[in-house]
Amino acid sequence: MTYIKYPNVRMYWSFLPGMRMDLIANNMTVNRFSEIKRFLHFANNESKPNTNDPSSDKYWKLRPILSMLHDSFHAAATPEENVAIDEMMVPFKGRSSQKQYLKSKPKKWGFKVWVMANSDGYVNCFELYQGASNTSIKSQYGPIGDTVIRLCHGLIGKNHKLFMDNLFTSVPLLRHLRDQHILVLGTLRLNRVSGIKDHLLDGKYLQRGWTSLATSNDNITVLRWQDNKLVHTISTYAGAIPEDKAKRFDRKSRTTIEITLPYAISEYNRFMGGVDIMDRMIAHYPHGFKNRKWYLRIFFHFLNISIINSWILFKKSIDPNLPLVQFKASLVWTLLQLGKQSPKRGRKSDSFTQLPTKKKPTRVVSTPAEIRYDNNNHYPLKTYAKNANRCHEERCHSKTRYICQKCEVPLCPECMSNYHTKNK
Numbered sequence: 001m002t003y004i005k006y007p008n009v010r011m012y013w014s015f016l017p018g019m020r021m022d023l024i025a026n027n028m029t030v031n032r033f034s035e036i037k038r039f040l041h042f043a044n045n046e047s048k049p050n051t052n053d054p055s056s057d058k059y060w061k062l063r064p065i066l067s068m069l070h071d072s073f074h075a076a077a078t079p080e081e082n083v084a085i086d087e088m089m090v091p092f093k094g095r096s097s098q099k100q101y102l103k104s105k106p107k108k109w110g111f112k113v114w115v116m117a118n119s120d121g122y123v124n125c126f127e128l129y130q131g132a133s134n135t136s137i138k139s140q141y142g143p144i145g146d147t148v149i150r151l152c153h154g155l156i157g158k159n160h161k162l163f164m165d166n167l168f169t170s171v172p173l174l175r176h177l178r179d180q181h182i183l184v185l186g187t188l189r190l191n192r193v194s195g196i197k198d199h200l201l202d203g204k205y206l207q208r209g210w211t212s213l214a215t216s217n218d219n220i221t222v223l224r225w226q227d228n229k230l231v232h233t234i235s236t237y238a239g240a241i242p243e244d245k246a247k248r249f250d251r252k253s254r255t256t257i258e259i260t261l262p263y264a265i266s267e268y269n270r271f272m273g274g275v276d277i278m279d280r281m282i283a284h285y286p287h288g289f290k291n292r293k294w295y296l297r298i299f300f301h302f303l304n305i306s307i308i309n310s311w312i313l314f315k316k317s318i319d320p321n322l323p324l325v326q327f328k329a330s331l332v333w334t335l336l337q338l339g340k341q342s343p344k345r346g347r348k349s350d351s352f353t354q355l356p357t358k359k360k361p362t363r364v365v366s367t368p369a370e371i372r373y374d375n376n377n378h379y380p381l382k383t384y385a386k387n388a389n390r391c392h393e394e395r396c397h398s399k400t401r402y403i404c405q406k407c408e409v410p411l412c413p414e415c416m417s418n419y420h421t422k423n424k
Contacts, residue, residue, distance in 0.1 A: 002285040002304070003325045009033075009289045027336055040296065058098050058130045061295040066128070069302055073123055074154060077313060080118040084163040085151055086275035088113040088126075090301045096294040098130065111298060116151045119270070121277035122312045123305055125151050128298075145173040156180045161237070163272045169234055174220060178236045185235040185267055188222060193234070196222055203230045208248070209259030211240045223264050231265065238264040281308045281324060307331065334368050337406070367407040373422045380413040381405035393419045 004021065006012060012021040013030040042065045049056040057063055091107040092099060100112045112129040127147060139146050148168050155162070162177065164186035171193055174184050190196055199214035199222075206212060206226035213223040221239045225231045227248070240262040250257045287300045311327045380402045388399035393415035400412045404419070411419055 002287055003328055023332070023336075037291070037296070040299075042295070042299070054133075059128050059295075059298070062298055065299065066302070069306060070126065072306070073125065073309060076309065077122060077124070079116075079124045079154060079160060080120075080122075081159075082119050082161045082163065082271040083116055083124065083155070084119065084272050084274045085114065085116045085148060085168060086165065086272075087129075087167070088115045088275055088279060090298050092294055092297045094292050094294060094297075098128075098294075100129065111294070114147050114151060115275045115278070117274035117278055119274050120312055121274050121281060122309055123275075123278055125154065127151060141173045141176065142170065144168055145170060145176075148173060149176065152177065152180070152182060155182050159183065161185065161267075161271070163268060165272070166232075171220065171234075174234065174236050175218070183235075183237040185233065185238050185264060187268070188232040188234040190232060193222060200224045206230075209261075211260070211262050213240055215239070221264075223262060225262055225265055227259075233264045233268060235264055238267050240264065278305065278308060285325060285328065330368055334370050337368075337371050340406070367409055369422075372407060372420060375420065377406050378416060378420050379405050380411065380416055391415055 006019075010030055011019055013025045014020045041061070043061050043063060047060075049060055059066065087102075089100075089102060089105050089107045090111040090113060092110045096111070098111055099109060101108055102112070114127045114129060115123055116125040117123045127150060133143050141149065144167065148164070152162065157180065159181050161183045162185070164184065166187040166189045169184070169186040169188055169192070177184050196214060201212035201224070203224070203226060206224070208226055208228075211223060211225050213221055215221045219236065221235050223233045223235070223240060225233075242263050244261040244263070244266045245258045246261040247256050248259055249255075282301070282304045286304065291297055291300075307328060308324070310331075311322070311324055314327060315322060381404070383401050383403055385401055388401050389410035391398050391400050391412045392409045393411060395418070396412055396415050398412055400410055402411060402413055403409060404411050404416065
């Protein structure tokens, strides 16, 4: 339902031949699907916390599944050297006290999530925004700074490089992260560094591609770079050198020119977009049905995140050229095969005589490796097809009327072992 979209969910179960989706309709009825979606819960409603308590968990309905996903993301892969922190929106326009409005986002209404991701889009850690804190104790890093520190709990002492935009950066936060052996590079709002304007060259004296920088006694560097507009960065490890070149269009001469690109700007452009990559992958194949229940909207969004995380890991270890839509289709087919129950083995009852019934030949499809090599319930089954089919074992050239009852591919009984053994 993510990569084949219909205006109405019930169209997948339509009786029209050109509209009905047999892969869905033949494995679950529409009433069963509606019941599961209606009664899907992740927490006991009787354990609802006190909503008048400002410190209560606003997402208690999803906390068990969110905690499980949080732990799974950390266990499946370790963070890369370069990670980025940014905000993500879960689109939602229904009724919820946690709904936010961000005018700079493509989806302006929804739930805000703080996310730490690798440069390839893999989500390592996340935290749902629960509103402004009402505690009387104020942190020196601010509420957003405390969020960054919580997201970085898996990076301490490993010399990772962290990239952030100007919403998160501040001098006290950078000093704290440096003490934790985490290097930081991010854009900067000048009002967060007192007196910095006196140490930087005024923008009106900078030509396009020129740089001005200032470094503190404890090696925190603020850089000003002139492009179409002034860009400011702050970092505990990156400055202007080594420089690179970038091509820009000059409106006055109407030609493409080369300008100087500082090292801090080059690093930021290269590694900052991990969360945006995840947003783009989700937008390609989102779930295709609406729901008024806010917790289901968040659940399906994180279900998409978990699938894309799996796809990223699959590409790294097995097939780097596999498209996302093909991965999703293979995942669905594999889950459907794993859910099938094999017939019980043993002596048949003598109370009645079971006559063989003719069975239509099964359409041959390629078997995923997860099914083919799992060494579980692969037994020969004789079919009553009119014509024998070619055996799928590569070294066999015979025709057979036997199939593997789990893989549903033609196989000679003597070829079963070779076909289901992975060549080293």
